[in-house]
Amino acid sequence: MLNQGIGSWPTRRARKTPDRVAVIHEDRAWTYREFHQRVLRLAHGLQDVGVVRGDRIAYLGPNHPSFLETLFAAGLLGAVFVPLNNRLTAPELAYNLSDSGSTVLIHAPEQACAARAAADEAGVRHRITLDGSHEGALGYEEVLAGGGTDPLDEPVAPDDPCMIMYTSGTTGRPKGAVLSHANVVWNSVNVLVDTDLGGDEVTLVAAPLFHTAGLNMTCLPTLLKGGRVVLLTAFDATRVLETIENLRVTYMFGVPTMYDAMAAQPRWSTTDLSSLRTLNCGGAPVPARTIATYLARGLAFSQGYGMTEASPGILFLDKEQTSAKAGSAGVPHFFTDTRMVLPDGLDAGPGQRGEILVQGPHVMTGYWNRPEETEAVFADGGWLRTGDVARTDTDGYAYIVDRAKDMFVSGGENVYPAEVEEAVLSHPAVAECAVIGVPDQTWGEVGRAVVVLGPGAHADEPGILDHLHGKLAKYKIPKSVVLTDSLPRTATGKIVKSAVRASYANTPADDPHR
Incomplete structure (x- = not known):
């Protein structure tokens, strides 16, 4: 052909x-x-x-x-x-x-x-x-x-563009990651090798297909292998449990929030889950309590770390290591190489924190019509800079410890503060704004806007949040607003996000209902 x-x-x-x-x-x-x-x-x-x-x-x-x-x-x-x-x-x-x-x-x-x-x-x-x-x-x-x-x-040709998947950046404007056909194929091969999918796979896709994990980590590898894909229009915990039991699902992907919602259902303890061979989890670290809940049902998670620009698989923790390496994102996928790099460009040793760099045939060709940003995200030798920081143990297992970027993850959705801040600043009473992620029991993290009002201006939390409806997707809208007199800044005027977090992210946000 x-x-x-x-x-x-x-x-x-x-x-x-x-x-x-x-x-x-x-x-x-x-x-x-x-x-x-x-x-x-x-x-x-x-x-x-x-x-x-x-x-x-x-x-x-x-x-x-x-x-x-x-x-x-x-x-x-x-x-x-x-x-x-x-x-x-x-x-x-x-x-x-x-x-x-x-x-x-x-x-x-x-x-x-x-x-x-x-x-x-x-x-x-x-x-x-x-x-x-x-x-x-x-x-x-x-x-x-x-x-x-x-x-x-x-x-x-393999190197021809296959899809453009939009991912927001710290500039506040989404960028289109161009994934070639080869990128998608090699990511699927990594999944087939590391997850050991079979031709008899019954894969439940309850995560959205427009997300790279829902599409590229579950659906496409299954179709490549000749298994069957079960599509749910949207995630519903009760429906997921019924589907697993009735269709004998063998494989699914979810974020921790989804798995917690399933375990909270009344029929959790009675649903027949014996068909499940692989539960893949990503989007955020899997809490210890979630791991324990599923282990009690004889189910272990395969965990991973990735990003849209890598199609997305980068690190993968096999289910056999769920307990022994709790909290780890694993080791590189089979056809993937990673480095943890110190600020001076040298490779980090075990226990040292370094930015994750990734290289492999699944790494994007670049950002759509953005040559300068494409050049900036690739380090010497074509290594993709993730902007995330990790440490490795003596066995080579990686632990995500920080984000060099300000992005936080809310219910499996990436939220980029710069985009949210731009929308908050469009409120006529707001003079300055810094958005941070704060802990939340349901969603992992939710947004909090720390706001300085203009001279003589008046606004309250409900009014500022209401201003954002229709401008941002609901999951991007902060769940709380803190009014303050000033924001910490460097000598050059840049807001110091670490200082904002230290002052305003100590307590969980109020329970939001999206």
């Missing part, structure tokens, strides 16, 4: 295991033969509306088979897939669409209003809706029905 990218996977799987079940969603199942036919029809339909090689095709919606169909159809055409976070507001979506230059937006009915507004602002040529045509949009099933079934084999 001329297509050496992941767009060829449905074709290859259909000729190898056509009658195996590929995808299950809402009590419907598709074999690899049926899945391949739908991908092929969608690719022809996208061609019919003018999609050509290199075009960007965006997708907005919860977990659904059409997400995967769009990804693979884009790969068949040599186009680039752009998954969008369905928790973003219309202005945030418009920025991602405009920055990527997406020409087509496929979206679920739940996101119709935001999709329409964002697409109009970004100048997207075609909107395609999953529930049928709307004013100014095409219907997804109609596009498939009109698509042909002739074989497609566009020349796609």
Whole structure:
């Protein structure tokens, strides 16, 4: 085949295991033969509306088979897939669409209003809706029905761009990490080697597919291996437990908050979990109490550390080491190399703290249309600078100890303070602002805005938080506001975040309900 990218996977799987079940969603199942036919029809339909090689095709919606169909159809055409976070507001979506230059937006009915507004602002040529045509949009099933079934084999090279996954940065503006087909393939190979997935795998995907972990650490490796993927539209702890029992799920990924919610359900102790072989956890360190709760049911976590720019797997802790290396993120994935580097550029020794650098065939090719930022994030020899700090023990196991960047993780979602601070500063009464992450029993961390009001200005916590609704996704909005007279600054005027944390992050934030 001329297509050496992941767009060829449905074709290859259909000729190898056509009658195996590929995808299950809402009590419907598709074999690899049926899945391949739908991908092929969608690719022809996208061609019919003018999609050509290199075009960007965006997708907005919860977990659904059409997400995967769009990804693979884009790969068949040599186009680039752009998954969008369905928790973003219309202005945030418009920025991602405009920055990527997406020409087509496929979206679920739940996101119709935001999709329409964002697409109009970004100048997207075609909107395609999953529930049928709307004013100014095409219907997804109609596009498939009109698509042909002739074989497609566009020349796609391993180093061609496969997807653009947006990840916010400390500048406050999202950056599009460009993952090549080779990046995605090698990450999948790492997962297959280190997680030992089988062709009989039944993988539950309850984490959002627009996240690199939900897509690249669970779903795609399973499809590559020829297992079946069970898609839940969204995470629901009770539904997850029922699905594990009823469909004999063998593998799933989640963040600690998800696993804690499952263990808190009344039916936790009675659900049959005997089919589970692998529980992968990431997004934040797994608390000791969570590890103990699952070990009591005979279940051990495979833990890991990664980032979007690495497709995302970097470090991996096998489940056999869950107790012996509690708190560790593990060792590098099989085809991955890491270094812990001191500020002077020398490698850190055991016990020393150093920035994590990563190298491997799964590391992104760069940031979309951002050559200067791409150059800045790669150290000498092509090592990707993660901005995270870790120490290693004498066995080489890494422990994440700090973040060189200000980013914090809330319920598995990365929150970047600069973006939030920019929104808070748009309040007319706010003169200065610093956003930090503070401990929270449910979400791990939540945001706290430390605010200085302008001279003679008046504002309170509810008013400032209300100002942010519609400007930021809900998970980015701080859960508390502290008013203060001044913020600690360096001699050059830069806010000293470490001093802000020391003064204002000592106690947990009030229990938020998102």
